[in-house]
Amino acid sequence: MFPAIWSNRHAVALILVLATLLTLPILMSVVGLPPRDRVYSGIRVETGMGPFDEKQIFEEKGPVDILFVGSSLMVRGVDMNYVQQQLSAKLGRPAKVSYLSLKWQGLDMQYMLMHDFLAHHKVGMVMMDMPTLALIGDSPHIQAYRWMRWGEFPVSTAGLSFRQRMAIYGAEVLGAPRQLVNYIRPNRLVDPQQVQKLGSQSEYASVGYYGGPFVEEPRTPPAIPVESIFSRGEADENFDFKGLPLGPYHQYWARQIGLLAQQYHVPFAMVHIPEDTEKGMNRVPERMYWPEVIGIPSAPILGIPSATLFRDTPASEVQNYYYDQHFNDNGKEFFTRAITPAVLALYAREVHGNTIQ
Amino acid sequence: MATQSSKANPFLVGVLFVLCVAAITLTLFITPDSLSVNLVYQAF
Numbered sequence: 001m002f003p004a005i006w007s008n009r010h011a012v013a014l015i016l017v018l019a020t021l022l023t024l025p026i027l028m029s030v031v032g033l034p035p036r037d038r039v040y041s042g043i044r045v046e047t048g049m050g051p052f053d054e055k056q057i058f059e060e061k062g063p064v065d066i067l068f069v070g071s072s073l074m075v076r077g078v079d080m081n082y083v084q085q086q087l088s089a090k091l092g093r094p095a096k097v098s099y100l101s102l103k104w105q106g107l108d109m110q111y112m113l114m115h116d117f118l119a120h121h122k123v124g125m126v127m128m129d130m131p132t133l134a135l136i137g138d139s140p141h142i143q144a145y146r147w148m149r150w151g152e153f154p155v156s157t158a159g160l161s162f163r164q165r166m167a168i169y170g171a172e173v174l175g176a177p178r179q180l181v182n183y184i185r186p187n188r189l190v191d192p193q194q195v196q197k198l199g200s201q202s203e204y205a206s207v208g209y210y211g212g213p214f215v216e217e218p219r220t221p222p223a224i225p226v227e228s229i230f231s232r233g234e235a236d237e238n239f240d241f242k243g244l245p246l247g248p249y250h251q252y253w254a255r256q257i258g259l260l261a262q263q264y265h266v267p268f269a270m271v272h273i274p275e276d277t278e279k280g281m282n283r284v285p286e287r288m289y290w291p292e293v294i295g296i297p298s299a300p301i302l303g304i305p306s307a308t309l310f311r312d313t314p315a316s317e318v319q320n321y322y323y324d325q326h327f328n329d330n331g332k333e334f335f336t337r338a339i340t341p342a343v344l345a346l347y348a349r350e351v352h353g354n355t356i357q
Numbered sequence: 358m359a360t361q362s363s364k365a366n367p368f369l370v371g372v373l374f375v376l377c378v379a380a381i382t383l384t385l386f387i388t389p390d391s392l393s394v395n396l397v398y399q400a401f
Binding site for chain 2: 169
């Protein structure tokens with residue numbers, strides 16, 4: 001039989017390869033990590049809008065009035081241009097609304113995007129959509145190996161358990177060889193038009209429900225009183241906060257998000273994007289009472305029960321507003337027009353101290 | 358004489374074994390979907 005290890009030199013070579021791969025995140029941290037502004041464009045465009053996030057965070061300059069951070073539900077749920085247009089009209093000056101997102105859900109991902117953005121921009125208010133039942137398990141985000149690097153933001157991971165830190169280290173080991181390439185050359189240049197397209201995920205604009213035909217629907221929502229969109233505590237009859245609780249890992253990051261908002265003294269609020277499975281529901285389903293979890297008891301949650309949002313829409317046509325659990329452009333424009341008055345009122349209250357109109 | 362599976366110093370083989378166990382153990386901590394995303398999209 002041919003020996004598996006045929007000499008001492010062979011054994012040493014294998015040891016070196018394995019040891020280097022296993023310790024690469026630490027070695028890179030000791031040597032000096034490649035610039036963080038190359039982290040997100042290393043994410044393949046097929047798996048998210050990383051290059052768009054990178055542009056928003058590191059290339060675009062200046063203050064931002066409202067920053068939305070969330071998952072693909074938010075990207076497909078809120079027409080940022082419309083919100084920006086309405087905010088500009090209200091403020092009487094050009095307003096700036098930005099958003100950051102990656103595919104798949106995870107509060108570690110949302111923390112990291114928010115952290116990077118706040119480090120580079122002055123922000124008037126942060127709005128976030130919180131995880132739904134689509135977040136399965138309690139481990140690092142699927143793409144964590146792309147943007148979690150050893151030694152960065154040590155304070156934010158200091159309170160995690162050994163098992164959770166091992167999970168993060170495992171992700172860092174998985175991603176380190178790709179990060180290593182950043183020493184040699186920058187990430188490929190992505191066409192700016194493609195970056196913008198990634199940001200809007202416009203390929204889903206006119207897609208029917210689960211492959212069905214796209215049916216154009218009215219995009220003017222019913223009149224919904226602004227005050228009814230805000231949650232009024234844990235017992236609010238329009239909200240159900242008794243869903244499946246997040247695991248300790250994501251609850252930890254929720255708390256870190258709250259601390260981050262407090263550290264930067266930025267008003268923080270949450271918005272619920274209705275999914276297709278909420279059809280007919282009279283209450284907004286949330287997994288937990290988020291203000292308590294993030295540690296900001298006064299943080300508002302904005303949400304409209306699906307039954308209220310679609311009260312004038314025949315039940316058989318509600319699915320025409322979705323392409324799966326996400327909104328297509330019917331739903332995006334419909335929901336955005338319904339929620340924007342509350343967003344503007346919240347901005348006025350949080351940033352300018354005005355009461356909700 | 359039985360065929361040897363290794364001609365290297367037993368100590369070096371031991372170190373290699375420990376590293377292999379460490380690597381396998383670490384994969385148990387990695388988010389499973391991260392591995393499948395890597396494979397599906399050839400993400401490296």
